[in-house]
Amino acid sequence: MHYQKQSISLQDQIQQLKARGLLIVDDSFAEHYLKNISYYRLAGYWWPMQVDKVNHVFKPNSRFEDVIALYNFDSELRILVFNAIERIEIGLRTRMINHLSHEADPWWFENSSIFKNPTHLLII
Template identity: 45%
Template sequence: MQFPKAPITFAQQVDLLEDRGLVINDKESAAFYLSHINYYRLGTYWWSFIEDHQNHTFKSATTFEQVLNLYSFDRELRLLLLDAIAQSLGSGLFLPFVIKEKCKTCP
């Protein structure tokens, strides 16, 4: 299988984002996060900050920190929700709810 795009380094990813208008105050830190989170995973979070989707350019004054904060908020929220679900499963509250919903016609 051939890929149309050649892979680029994390530093080159940072430069690409800057060329597209993303404000990056700490290039080293941005490269670190890109290496640990992934360019495409973060891409789902910067999608709402894109002004021109055809040319992949960012809205004016959008910062890498804003994107990272959105990612961090979403991650923490998912962890809290998963913890709440696990607690409800562990306390036995979830099973009666499922049975009740599945057996609405049961006596």
């Protein structure tokens, strides 16, 4: 497959966003985020700000700073959720290990007779 789109510089990306109606007050601020996060990753965050999703025209008063605020919120939320998932996982595994160690065998993880399908043993 041959793609027709050519890559454009960060300054050209900024100019393209401005031409489409995104308010960018500080070009160096925008350049920093475009360089470190990328145009296409940020595109998911400015998607709701577009009034015309075919031509990528932004709604009035759409600001690049708001795109970054959404991105940062999403990043912080992801950290909180993964932290909670980690605690749940560790708690569940600890309870399972304690239960199996006391009810089945201290070396339960090597005792294939307690598993329905010993060929798919979970390594903890």
